Amino acid sequence: MNADQILMEIREANLSYLMLAQSLIRADREQALFRLGISEETADLINVLSPAQMMKVASGNTLLCRMRVDDDMVWGLLTNHGKSAANDSVARLHASILMAGRHQEAA
Incomplete structure (x- = not known):
């Protein structure tokens, strides 16, 4: 796997994580906080991200989840x-x- 492939995989993982996180937060906030291990403030930010904002955030070269x-x-x-x-x-x-x-x- 070369560097470009790794970056593409990271971006895909980031977008998948953000989409899952937003879906969990909207379905059951308390359970999402526990399952994702995020703070209330982070949940608030993820919850209001537009699709364009999610794409922009996901396009970084660092994994958002850990x-x-x-x-x-x-x-x-x-x-x-x-x-x-x-x-x-x-x-x-x-x-x-x-x-x-x-x-x-x-x-």
Whole structure:
């Protein structure tokens, strides 16, 4: 993959993220804040973006979204392969609880 392809992929990811974020915010604001890990102010800004503004913002060369999972324990819970389905469900629930707690700390 060359540099131009990478930039094109970043721009596509940015536009997809903004469209998804705007849709989530309009459908269920509180859930969107939690799922996206964004502040009220950021949600307000994304909510009022016009299509032209979204295209302009998305066209940058930096990803707008970021990995929220920056903890080895959470990654371990999310990628726990080879366990039973029941253990997988418990691990995912535990990871969700950990990430929810971090969202509350950030808010």
